[in-house]
Amino acid sequence: MKIAVIGCGYVGLVTGACLANDGHHVVCIDNQKEKIDILLNNKIPIYEPGLEDIISNNLINGKLSFELNIDNAASNAEVIFIAVGTPTDEETGNADLTQIYNCTRELAGVLKENALVIVKSTVPVGTCDEIENILNEKNKHQNFKVLSNPEFLREGNAIYDFENPDRIIIGSDEDNIRDVVKEIYKGRKNEQKIVFTSRRSSELIKYASNSMLAMRIIFINEIADLCERVGADITDVAKGIGLDKRIGPYFLEPGPGFGGSCFPKDARALIESGKKYGAPQTLLESVIKGNESRKKNLSKKISEILDIPSENKIGVLGVTFKAETDDMREAPSLSILPDLTNIGLNISVYDPAGMEEATKLIKNVKWVENSYEVANDASCIIILTDWQEFKDLDLNKIKNAMKRPLIYDFRNIYNPDNMKKLGFEYYSVGRG
Ligand code: UGA
Numbered sequence: 001m002k003i004a005v006i007g008c009g010y011v012g013l014v015t016g017a018c019l020a021n022d023g024h025h026v027v028c029i030d031n032q033k034e035k036i037d038i039l040l041n042n043k044i045p046i047y048e049p050g051l052e053d054i055i056s057n058n059l060i061n062g063k064l065s066f067e068l069n070i071d072n073a074a075s076n077a078e079v080i081f082i083a084v085g086t087p088t089d090e091e092t093g094n095a096d097l098t099q100i101y102n103c104t105r106e107l108a109g110v111l112k113e114n115a116l117v118i119v120k121s122t123v124p125v126g127t128c129d130e131i132e133n134i135l136n137e138k139n140k141h142q143n144f145k146v147l148s149n150p151e152f153l154r155e156g157n158a159i160y161d162f163e164n165p166d167r168i169i170i171g172s173d174e175d176n177i178r179d180v181v182k183e184i185y186k187g188r189k190n191e192q193k194i195v196f197t198s199r200r201s202s203e204l205i206k207y208a209s210n211s212m213l214a215m216r217i218i219f220i221n222e223i224a225d226l227c228e229r230v231g232a233d234i235t236d237v238a239k240g241i242g243l244d245k246r247i248g249p250y251f252l253e254p255g256p257g258f259g260g261s262c263f264p265k266d267a268r269a270l271i272e273s274g275k276k277y278g279a280p281q282t283l284l285e286s287v288i289k290g291n292e293s294r295k296k297n298l299s300k301k302i303s304e305i306l307d308i309p310s311e312n313k314i315g316v317l318g319v320t321f322k323a324e325t326d327d328m329r330e331a332p333s334l335s336i337l338p339d340l341t342n343i344g345l346n347i348s349v350y351d352p353a354g355m356e357e358a359t360k361l362i363k364n365v366k367w368v369e370n371s372y373e374v375a376n377d378a379s380c381i382i383i384l385t386d387w388q389e390f391k392d393l394d395l396n397k398i399k400n401a402m403k404r405p406l407i408y409d410f411r412n413i414y415n416p417d418n419m420k421k422l423g424f425e426y427y428s429v430g431r432g
Pocket residue numbers: 122151152153154155156210213217250251252253254255256257258259260261262263321322
């Protein structure tokens with residue numbers, strides 16, 4: 001099939017690359033020239049394991065191409081995915097739909113007959129209706145269809161998630177699109193995974209999924225806090241809870257608070273939708289408040305155990321919002337690091353993928369090349385993300401390089417007994 005994907009962010013690029021890999025002819029479109037130039041040079045503008053190879057192979061075999069302008073690329077496509085960003089509108093907390101409506105207006109007038117417009121961006125209920133209205137006003141062919149098809153991939157696992165979805169949600173008020181959708185997703189083996197719903201339900205499924213996951217994380221974080229007070233171990237507690245099939249084992253890892261481009265933004269947007277339609281999302285309001293105060297209080301945990309003036313050099317491992325990404329959006333490091341630099345600490349920081357972006361956002365720290373440099377003469381190392389390379393460190397070497405062998409691990413990547421044996425003062429989350 002001839003497919004156009006508008007938006008070359010995580011969702012758009014992965015969608016375009018994987019569908020090209022399935023044999024479709026895909027053109028990915030983005031209005032940022034810098035991004036398109038990088039892509040045409042066989043590089044990718046984001047860090048996502050495995051993506052560069054798929055893009056490169058499909059550029060070479062001619063299945064994938066990149067364009068700056070919508071009109072030319074989209075006018076030939078049978079299917080157009082919209083995968084542009086819907087960031088938080090800082091004033092209202094709602095999703096900012098400017099990019100969605102801008103590209104819809106560009107699409108109007110160029111859609112070919114029977115085109116399918118598939119909205120992959122996370123959008124509030126009713127947005128697909130509005131997109132349809134805009135297209136109806138302007139498009140010369142009126143027999144296009146607008147579908148909602150939210151994406152559930154995680155950054156860092158994006159290719160795997162796209163290839164192995166738990167479900168593919170298709171929201172449409174039309175019955176005769178089923179075969180086309182199956183053809184688009186023919187590379188995904190199990191057809192049972194395609195679930196057809198109304199457009200409005202589909203739009204809401206995405207927000208409710210992310211919000212439910214965010215809720216689990218804040219819940220387990222608060223239970224971890226209680227574990228610390230009462231001498232219980234969160235690893236055992238989470239395992240014990242998760243063995244109940246009704247609950248399940250996933251998303252029960254405590255940490256420094258959730259971040260990223262999705263959970264905080266989507267939870268806030270769902271709260272606003274609740275207000276708009278008179279169905280308050282009070283639980284979610286507490287989730288957002290609890291998560292924000294957790295991130296704000298991270299530095300307090302460090303100052304509780306450090307005698308700050310005499311221990312003035314500390315190290316930080318990981319600054320992105322989680323491992324396997326270069327994404328800094330709403331990362332816990334953006335709360336803790338400014339607080340610690342304000343106290344006057346000298347801080348050395350290392351991240352395997354996020355430093356380029358992080359240097360623009362975090363000032364007054366020293367960026368170093370690896371974890372061992374972080375450890376040099378440090379009185380404390382703070383772990384903020386669980387990259388495999390941090391798990392694999394030579395801990396004896398780390399200990400010998402440090403002035404005081406103290407680690408505050410906000411991701412529980414080491415075994416406390418082992419750390420004690422190695423001679424560390426070791427603090428982690430919810431493990432006594
Ligand atoms: C999230 C969803 O998991 C995806 O399904 C969804 O498609 C995506 O948002 C989106 O809407 O685009 P992502 O933001 O990439 O994916 O990150 P996650 O892996 O879900 O992690 C989100 C945050 O929760 C991170 O800060 C992570 O460290 C934290 N987390 C996750 C925990 O603290 N504990 C856990 O057990 C799991």
